[in-house]
Amino acid sequence: MILQALADYYEALAEKGKISRPGWAKAKVSYALEIDENGELLQVYPLKDEKKAGKKTVTEPREIELPAPVKRSSGVEANFLWDNSSYILGIDDKGKPKRTKQCFEAAKALHISLLESSDDKFAKAIVRFFERWEISCARENSALSGFIEDIEAGANLVFMFEGAFPSQNRAISQIWQTYYNSSEEGECMRCLVTGEKVVPMQIHPAIKGVAGAQPSGAALVSFNALAFCSYNREQNINAPVGKYAAFAYTSALNYLLSDKKHVKQIGDTTLVYWAEDGEPCYQDAFSKFLDGSDDENIMTDKDLDEYMEAIAKGFPVNWEGIPLKPENRFYVLGVSPNAGRLSVRFFQRDGFGSFVRNIRKHYDDIEIVSDDQSKWTNIPLRELLGETVNKNSSDKTSSPQMTGDTLRAVLTGGKYPATLYQQTQLRIKAEREINRSRAAIIKAYLLRNADNIKFKEALEVKLNENTAYQPYVLGRLFYVAEAIQEKASDVTSIKDKYFSSACATPAVVFPIVIDLVGKHLRKLDGGMRTYYEKQLGELMALISENYPAHHNLYEQGIFQLGYYHQKQKRFEKKDKSCGAANTEEVNNMSEPIKNRYEFVILFDVENGNPNGDPDAGNMPRIDPETNLGIVTDVCIKRKIRNYVETVKENAPGYRIYIKEGVPLNRSDSEAYAYLGTNENDIKEKKKKDDKIDEKIRSFMCENFFDIRTFGAVMTTFVKGALNCGQVRGPVQLGFARSVEPIIPQEITITRVAITKESDAEKKETEFGRKYIVPYGLYRCEGYISANLARKTTGFSEEDLSLLWEAILNMFEYDHSAARGKMAVRELIVFKHNSELGNAPSYKLFESVTVTRKEGVEVPRSYKDYIVKVDESSVPEGVTVTRMG
Numbered sequence: 002m003i004l005q006a007l008a009d010y011y012e013a014l015a016e017k018g019k020i021s022r023p024g025w026a027k028a029k030v031s032y033a034l035e036i037d038e039n040g041e042l043l044q045v046y047p048l049k050d051e052k053k054a055g056k057k058t059v060t061e062p063r064e065i066e067l068p069a070p071v072k073r074s075s076g077v078e079a080n081f082l083w084d085n086s087s088y089i090l091g092i093d094d095k096g097k098p099k100r101t102k103q104c105f106e107a108a109k110a111l112h113i114s115l116l117e118s119s120d121d122k123f124a125k126a127i128v129r130f131f132e133r134w135e136i137s138c139a140r141e142n143s144a145l146s147g148f149i150e151d152i153e154a155g156a157n158l159v160f161m162f163e164g165a166f167p168s169q170n171r172a173i174s175q176i177w178q179t180y181y182n183s184s185e186e187g188e189c190m191r192c193l194v195t196g197e198k199v200v201p202m203q204i205h206p207a208i209k210g211v212a213g214a215q216p217s218g219a220a221l222v223s224f225n226a227l228a229f230c231s232y233n234r235e236q237n238i239n240a241p242v243g244k245y246a247a248f249a250y251t252s253a254l255n256y257l258l259s260d261k262k263h264v265k266q267i268g269d270t271t272l273v274y275w276a277e278d279g280e281p282c283y284q285d286a287f288s289k290f291l292d293g294s295d296d297e298n299i300m301t302d303k304d305l306d307e308y309m310e311a312i313a314k315g316f317p318v319n320w321e322g323i324p325l326k327p328e329n330r331f332y333v334l335g336v337s338p339n340a341g342r343l344s345v346r347f348f349q350r351d352g353f354g355s356f357v358r359n360i361r362k363h364y365d366d367i368e369i370v371s372d373d374q375s376k377w378t379n380i381p382l383r384e385l386l387g388e389t390v391n392k393n394s395s396d397k398t399s400s401p402q403m404t405g406d407t408l409r410a411v412l413t414g415g416k417y418p419a420t421l422y423q424q425t426q427l428r429i430k431a432e433r434e435i436n437r438s439r440a441a442i443i444k445a446y447l448l449r450n451a452d453n454i455k456f457k458e459a460l461e462v463k464l465n466e467n468t469a470y471q472p473y474v475l476g477r478l479f480y481v482a483e484a485i486q487e488k489a490s491d492v493t494s495i496k497d498k499y500f501s502s503a504c505a506t507p508a509v510v511f512p513i514v515i516d517l518v519g520k521h522l523r524k525l526d527g528g529m530r531t532y533y534e535k536q537l538g539e540l541m542a543l544i545s546e547n548y549p550a551h552h553n554l555y556e557q558g559i560f561q562l563g564y565y566h567q568k569q570k571r572f573e574k575k576d577k578s579c580g581a582a583n584t585e586e587v588n589n590m591s592e593p594i595k596n597r598y599e600f601v602i603l604f605d606v607e608n609g610n611p612n613g614d615p616d617a618g619n620m621p622r623i624d625p626e627t628n629l630g631i632v633t634d635v636c637i638k639r640k641i642r643n644y645v646e647t648v649k650e651n652a653p654g655y656r657i658y659i660k661e662g663v664p665l666n667r668s669d670s671e672a673y674a675y676l677g678t679n680e681n682d683i684k685e686k687k688k689k690d691d692k693i694d695e696k697i698r699s700f701m702c703e704n705f706f707d708i709r710t711f712g713a714v715m716t717t718f719v720k721g722a723l724n725c726g727q728v729r730g731p732v733q734l735g736f737a738r739s740v741e742p743i744i745p746q747e748i749t750i751t752r753v754a755i756t757k758e759s760d761a762e763k764k765e766t767e768f769g770r771k772y773i774v775p776y777g778l779y780r781c782e783g784y785i786s787a788n789l790a791r792k793t794t795g796f797s798e799e800d801l802s803l804l805w806e807a808i809l810n811m812f813e814y815d816h817s818a819a820r821g822k823m824a825v826r827e828l829i830v831f832k833h834n835s836e837l838g839n840a841p842s843y844k845l846f847e848s849v850t851v852t853r854k855e856g857v858e859v860p861r862s863y864k865d866y867i868v869k870v871d872e873s874s875v876p877e878g879v880t881v882t883r884m885g
Contacts, residue, residue, distance in 0.1 A: 003348050004194050004222070004242065006277075006332050007250035010257075013279030020256055023248050024181035025168070026069040026206075027259075028083055029062035031156035032148060033166070038122060040129025042144045045152075046161065065159065066168050068177050069248065072204045073217060079108035081115065081177055082127075082167040083159040086152045090145075091136035094153040105136060115180055121172035123162040130160070181244075190241040194250065199243030203236045206251040210258030211271045213338035221254065221336070221343050254334075263288055267383055268404035270335040270346045276353065277330035282323040283353055287331070290360050292381045302378035313358040327354025333412055337401055346405035349412050359414040366445035370463035370569045372437040373675075380438055382411060388438045389424035391431070400424070410449075422446040426554060429561060433500045440565040443558040451555055459559045464566040469543045472556040475511065476563025478540045479503050482518045485533050487674075489521035504557040508548040526663075529651045593795050594731075597838040598785035601829040601849050602637075602737070602808055603885075605778045605863050607822040612636045613772070620772045621745045630739035630777050637734055637781060640811035642707050645803060647814050649706070655803075658705040658713055669715055672700045698728060702794040709794045710804060731789040731796045732804065737781035740851045741860065743774050771819070776861045778826075782846055787836040805830070809885060826863045827885035829870060839878030848874045 014020040048063040068081040091105030109131040116124040207218020257273040265272040276283035331353040335346035386399040406418035458468035612632040613619035622631040649655035712730025790796035
């Protein structure tokens with residue numbers, strides 16, 4: 002069946018003029034030996050051509066159509082008109098002069114026997130060359146100087162006469178064709194390929210190009226021991242194949258193997274594939290369907306999916322101007338090296354549409370939520386198989402048997418081999434790591450091979466929060482426990498100590514894990530503790546039975562899927578159009594704001610200190626020249642952050658980066674962990690991924706409200722030579738200034754609590770001081786850039802609403818003795834109807850005036866002022882909203 006399919010492919014190629022005629026083949030030749038009519042060697046011409054190999058330029062022998070090569074094993078047999086120096090010149094560097102002489106004599110006998118009766122000048126010149134050539138003087142021949150080392154090392158040589166190669170000489174070509182077509186001596190038998198009665202070839206031409214096989218070539222059909230023979234038939238007479246069929250199938254297979262664009266290496270298996278009609282576009286499509294697009298600018302993975310979907314449904318598609326017909330017969334052959342022979346790992350034939358339908362089904366089965374580390378939409382098979390081997394091993398080749406069985410399952414839609422699942426489990430337990438490819442293997446294997454209905458609830462693309470299947474819930478619970486520990490401390494992760502045991506024997510491990518979780522929870526601050534306590538509570542409520550004493554191998558896979566799904570829940574995209582990555586602290590948010598804003602905040606203080614100056618004994622800050630009170634932008638931002646943290650309680654996407662008692666590098670490390678790297682390795686990662694800055698910036702902006710709003714300086718990233726260390730936020734505030742000069746008052750206070758025991762004998766009270774502003778109305782001006790929101794942080798409409806809410810209420814949860822009566826009285830917002838704005842900000846601010854009411858000499862409340870907005874001076878395209 003294989004030989005017949007290859008022979009048919011040869012004939013299809015021959016009709017298109019893409020392959021050599023019978024008896025001829027493309028040979029790689031490095032040098033041409035130019036001879037004259039007397040057979041004298043005149044000159045040696047290098048035939049190597051320069052070719053691009055990646056970024057390098059290499060020289061390769063030229064391919065010339067010449068008489069087909071003989072099959073050599075350990076014997077001596079010459080090629081006609083071309084060969085290496087042992088046969089053509091009688092010299093080499095192998096150190097076996099006796100054998101080398103035998104090679105030359107064999108070539109001499111072949112050429113003289115075929116050419117001596119010809120009157121052709123080229124033929125006579127070759128005969129005279131062999132008759133006159135002296136092996137003993139060969140190395141001294143001046144024509145060989147400069148090339149002798151390469152020639153003796155095994156480079157192929159060909160004769161040249163009057164500027165022509167032998168294949169260009171009609172007389173010599175006819176002599177060879179007659180010789181090649183002449184009947185073999187022996188018993189005629191029925192050819193297994195053509196069905197004709199012929200004398201079978203005892204030795205078939207060699208197959209070259211299979212990775213790991215002998216460079217001189219290997220045999221696809223071969224019998225080398227009596228145990229394999231029957232009816233006293235030796236060698237390939239056991240499988241009778243005529244000369245033409247043997248040439249056809251070997252030429253076709255060599256043609257396929259030489260086309261490196263359409264040869265795939267999966268483990269130790271070399272994969273070739275072809276369409277019955279010889280049209281290469283089917284090979285192009287099949288290659289991309291298996292491995293994905295290698296150039297997104299030409300064809301995206303989405304394009305490939307659409308092609309596969311159409312072909313799978315039976316519709317022809319246009320592939321670069323050629324129609325791909327689903328009904329066209331297609332073949333896939335996998336061979337592996339076996340000493341001087343080839344082992345057939347698998348051979349599949351079916352309609353092209355059937356293959357594509359099965360590949361599409363395979364991709365559907367392995368589809369799993371991305372870990373944002375994999376660059377493929379559809380994971381290539383070689384990547385899946387790579388997860389079954391130790392990455393630190395010197396031999397990174399997957400099991401040959403498993404490789405063939407897995408590829409067969411992909412191409413036929415059958416069950417995956419048990420070894421694929423078992424080897425993946427071994428790697429997970431050894432490395433305690435579940436990446437996307439491993440999770441995909443677990444999901445696909447259980448989908449096809451397991452019939453447990455409960456499994457189906459867990460075998461989804463992403464997290465299924467509705468299933469209560471216990472192994473799946475326990476996997477989710479284990480990840481949450483790991484995340485809590487990660488937030489609380491930098492000690493060894495529970496995953497390193499307990500993951501394998503938790504998979505296999507939950508009853509032993511989970512009581513320990515839950516006890517540790519309780520301890521770690523107490524280390525978290527209020528908002529984050531509440532967040533994780535809620536998650537734990539929801540998962541614990543799903544555990545309806547005692548921890549199982551043991552999980553079987555399938556249940557362990559479900560546990561691992563639960564763990565992986567829960568982990569990737571953190572990284573869901575909130576807005577794919579923005580290309581930003583997410584974590585468990587992020588909700589789905591809307592698009593960035595599209596309008597520019599300016600705003601004015603009016604707040605007052607009564608008998609309090611709005612912003613003490615530590616360099617002046619904590620006195621209220623003032624402008625010494627005007628005596629106007631000052632409140633810094635940092636102070637106001639802190640109030641806004643505190644409000645958001647209080648009301649959001651670290652809800653996804655609303656954590657606070659700048660907060661008391663939390664080192665910034667602790668938060669920065671989350672971005673490193675998300676990208677699978679650390680502070681020490683980030684420079685190397687950046688060399689491999691030029692978008693690393695964008696990914697880190699997106700991660701931090703989406704997780705932390707204050708970075709998304711005000712920006713931040715993240716020193717960890719600055720030290721790591723990353724461009725994302727400084728993020729300029731869209732919301733900017735100026736200093737707040739009092740509307741009128743203020744007169745801070747120093748108040749002396751007494752207290753009955755004495756500080757020291759020794760002082761208690763001398764006095765009953767102690768004195769202290771505090772500073773207040775009797776009354777002050779402050780004005781703060783701010784800016785919001787929609788342009789920065791869109792380009793940098795993703796500050797959204799939801800964020801904007803929360804900002805207005807936080808400004809209006811920023812003092813409500815911040816009352817203290819020093820700030821007992823502070824309140825935002827009014828928020829005046831100017832909204833432009835465009836991203837870049839319709840008017841200068843200063844004109845808008847000038848439209849807001851605050852004046853003291855007539856008859857009020859000493860203002861002591863907000864009612865003592867009149868606040869006006871001159872809307873007639875506000876330019877067109879800007880609207881005014883007053884809040885408060």
